[in-house]
Amino acid sequence: MSAIATPPATPRRRAALTPRELLVEVLKYTVLLVLTVTWLFPFYWMFTSAIKDDPQVYTIPPVLIPNPAYWNNFADAWGKNNFNLFAVNSVFLYALPATALTVISSALVAYGFARVRWPGRDIMFYICLITIMLPWQVTMVPLFITFKSLGWLNSYLPLVVPNAFGSAFFIFMMRQFFMTIPEELADAARIDGAGEFGIFVRVILPLTVPALAVVALFRFLWAWNDFLGPLIYINEQDLYPLALGINRLRANISATGTNALAYPYLMAVSTIVVSPILLLFFMAQRTFIEGISVTGIKG
Amino acid sequence: MQSSRASALPWARLSSRDRRGLITGLLFISPWLIGFLALTIYPLIYSFYVSLTRYDLLRPPVFIGMANYVELFTKDAQFWKVVYNTIFYVIFSVPLSLGFSFLVANLLNARIVGRSFFRAVMYIPAIVPGICTAMVWLFLLNIQYGAINGLLQSFGLPSVPFLSNPDLAKPSLIMVAVWATGNAVVVFLAGLQDVPRSLYEAATVDGANGWQQFRNITIPMSTPVILYNLVIGFIGAFQEFTSAYLIFGVNGGPLNSALLYSPFLYQNAFQYLRMGKASALAWLLFIVVVIGTMMLFRSSARWVYYGGEK
Numbered sequence: 126m127s128a129i130a131t132p133p134a135t136p137r138r139r140a141a142l143t144p145r146e147l148l149v150e151v152l153k154y155t156v157l158l159v160l161t162v163t164w165l166f167p168f169y170w171m172f173t174s175a176i177k178d179d180p181q182v183y184t185i186p187p188v189l190i191p192n193p194a195y196w197n198n199f200a201d202a203w204g205k206n207n208f209n210l211f212a213v214n215s216v217f218l219y220a221l222p223a224t225a226l227t228v229i230s231s232a233l234v235a236y237g238f239a240r241v242r243w244p245g246r247d248i249m250f251y252i253c254l255i256t257i258m259l260p261w262q263v264t265m266v267p268l269f270i271t272f273k274s275l276g277w278l279n280s281y282l283p284l285v286v287p288n289a290f291g292s293a294f295f296i297f298m299m300r301q302f303f304m305t306i307p308e309e310l311a312d313a314a315r316i317d318g319a320g321e322f323g324i325f326v327r328v329i330l331p332l333t334v335p336a337l338a339v340v341a342l343f344r345f346l347w348a349w350n351d352f353l354g355p356l357i358y359i360n361e362q363d364l365y366p367l368a369l370g371i372n373r374l375r376a377n378i379s380a381t382g383t384n385a386l387a388y389p390y391l392m393a394v395s396t397i398v399v400s401p402i403l404l405l406f407f408m409a410q411r412t413f414i415e416g417i418s419v420t421g422i423k424g
Numbered sequence: 425m426q427s428s429r430a431s432a433l434p435w436a437r438l439s440s441r442d443r444r445g446l447i448t449g450l451l452f453i454s455p456w457l458i459g460f461l462a463l464t465i466y467p468l469i470y471s472f473y474v475s476l477t478r479y480d481l482l483r484p485p486v487f488i489g490m491a492n493y494v495e496l497f498t499k500d501a502q503f504w505k506v507v508y509n510t511i512f513y514v515i516f517s518v519p520l521s522l523g524f525s526f527l528v529a530n531l532l533n534a535r536i537v538g539r540s541f542f543r544a545v546m547y548i549p550a551i552v553p554g555i556c557t558a559m560v561w562l563f564l565l566n567i568q569y570g571a572i573n574g575l576l577q578s579f580g581l582p583s584v585p586f587l588s589n590p591d592l593a594k595p596s597l598i599m600v601a602v603w604a605t606g607n608a609v610v611v612f613l614a615g616l617q618d619v620p621r622s623l624y625e626a627a628t629v630d631g632a633n634g635w636q637q638f639r640n641i642t643i644p645m646s647t648p649v650i651l652y653n654l655v656i657g658f659i660g661a662f663q664e665f666t667s668a669y670l671i672f673g674v675n676g677g678p679l680n681s682a683l684l685y686s687p688f689l690y691q692n693a694f695q696y697l698r699m700g701k702a703s704a705l706a707w708l709l710f711i712v713v714v715i716g717t718m719m720l721f722r723s724s725a726r727w728v729y730y731g732g733e734k
Contacts, residue, residue: 290459
């Protein structure tokens with residue numbers, strides 16, 4: 126890599142690349158270009174298939190630029206299949222409550238692990254970390270039985286309430302952020318007679334708003350993307366989140382005969398469900414990357 | 425809780441400061457502590473108990489000892505198929521994703537214009553809903569009108585039955601997994617950017633070429649991140665559900681060739697209502713994941729270099 130950083134032959138002007146360096150540069154961007162095209166192609170296919178009609182879907186060679194484009198497919202696929210309701214369910218019954226609870230509980234717990242000194246703390250934190258490795262399958266059946274006996278099936282309670290108890294991954298993430306805040310700030314408040322909870326709320330939390338945003342962003346994303354959780358707990362169609370709505374549309378494609386516009390509709394709805402995430406990502410790219418990096422590197 | 429605290433930390437021996445700290449600390453972590461006991465420890469034990477029973481949710485559980493385990497190991501041919509599929513999937517998808525994302529991260533760490541754009545391209549498949557990407561792949565890989573086969577055909581090449589050939593079902597899943605490995609790319613890239621520039625500068629002065637620098641600086645300095653991604657990838661691959669379940673359906677495609685462990689477990693629990701068998705499966709998975717992870721950490725003493733940690 127640093128072979129590319131050539132010592133300038135003529136000062137001030139950028140040195141001309143030697144043929145070998147030029148080759149490396151060309152190669153590098155060629156690989157990147159091929160990767161980019163390959164990686165984005167599924168999204169391109171998703172989007173262009175969404176605006177096809179059936180003859181265009183079943184044409185060989187594949188139609189890469191649909192002409193004419195059926196833009197109505199978006200509204201039809203969404204509207205005819207009740208997706209407004211599914212979106213409301215996803216956001217208001219699942220993602221927002223889960224996010225709010227996770228942010229509060231994870232910050233609280235992480236504070237106890239990061240900034241309060243108490244005997245046994247490190248052991249407890251270690252145990253907390255280990256639970257990240259616990260496969261969800263192990264607790265799936267007992268939790269299902271428990272939530273069933275509580276009468277919580279066909280509701281979002283099994284997916285939302287557990288967030289009130291913190292999630293090891295987010296506790297870890299918040300703890301990493303809390304650790305970076307200088308102790309002096311809390312000490313000053315302590316001298317002023319503030320209790321630990323007061324310090325947490327009034328001194329530390331305002332400083333960790335960016336970290337809280339990272340947690341909120343990821344938790345929201347997970348709820349928006351979650352398929353398995355609702356698959357286990359939600360059976361009633363009026364309660365479906367987006368993921369189950371898409372899964373239901375998928376049933377229109379079968380071996381025995383595919384419904385009219387099954388693929389375009391499936392792709393249209395998928396495109397719509399993907400877009401807010403893309404938008405969110407490009408608006409908050411730094412927050413995303415920071416979150417991933419912080420938890421990843423210091424692990 | 426009381427007894428464990430009493431045995432590990434005799435209350436009387438603590439200074440008053442420690443006592444106050446302990447109470448404050450426990451209060452702060454109490455949500456997690458309650459959740460840990462109610463949503464982790466209790467289900468963990470309960471799950472083991474259920475694995476020793478026959479239980480269909482309708483009638484009360486019947487204790488049958490190790491019969492679920494014995495049945496899985498000796499009578500259930502599908503179980504071994506699923507174990508084989510899953511191990512195949514883990515053994516190929518984890519190293520391929522890891523190696524690929526490490527190379528891409530290195531490419532992105534070189535002097536390039538538009539790094540954050542390329543990073544975004546790699547990362548996006550990892551953050552969009554798995555069901556949407558599964559639907560696209562289902563369509564892309566379709567033998568008749570999928571784009572990939574369409575393109576192959578227009579070049580006069582034979583079409584590839586990605587989804588209907590038992591030999592290609594697992595490789596197709598692995599391909600989707602590598603495509604969605606952006607998380608590891610981002611983590612690797614962040615790790616690479618933490619490697620002190622001075623090391624490369626010193627190596628350049630000493631006349632080391634690009635490959636030697638990669639071999640002797642980049643790789644050793646990245647080993648902690650490689651371990652992290654390896655463990656995360658290993659655990660994740662064993663638990664893969666969404667793409668396998670959605671692309672190949674609940675029966676795992678042709679001849680169950682893409683039936684992975686988690687969909688199999690789900691199928692037993694919620695389609696056949698065999699909670700006992702499903703719990704036995706879960707415990708076996710748990711044991712394998714724990715042993716595997718421990719072995720990875722053990723081995724890391726030999727190949728992970730922590731000298732560069734700040």
